Amino acid sequence: MIRVFTYPRKNILGSYLRALVGVVLTAVPLLLLNPISVIVYLLVFLLCAFIVYGLRAIFRQFTRFEVSGTGIVMTGPLKRSIKWAELDGFNLNYYSTRRDREAGWMHLRLIGGGAKLSIDSTINEFEDLVRLAARAAAHNGVVPNRNTTGNLQALGITRADMMTPVAYGTADR
Incomplete structure (x- = not known):
């Protein structure tokens, strides 16, 4: 049995909206400012950052992670796979957005067989995947x-929980 994990449309649409607002808020002043102004360099940098953020959202929209008994496969614009038998790196990090550490996101990094996969907690059923x-x-x-x-x-x-045998298509909750 293959289990599929994807990034939710709601999160991706939010990323698109943030990227669009960022591009507009940096591109409009660029069109209006004198080209020799120092602020232009800052705005160009920010414009590039928002474009990269938008491209990242596009990649996530088309990325899927397929988990089976043999391993995990990332399909989409970039393709990578790790066989479970070759998994030799496993890190789960938390990044807080507030000082009290109440809000933030997690990031799972898997390494094995010469491949690296990075998955953040906005993906559907992240806990099961972890x-x-x-x-x-x-x-x-x-x-x-x-x-x-x-x-x-x-x-x-x-x-x-980690020591119990697993049928990779399912995860006990």
């Missing part, structure tokens, strides 16, 4: 660092 990857990592003897262990616990994933 649980499946954590089980594969534990099965391969990959020891998570202290930061990753703490973030797994924050998701409710314990060491015992």
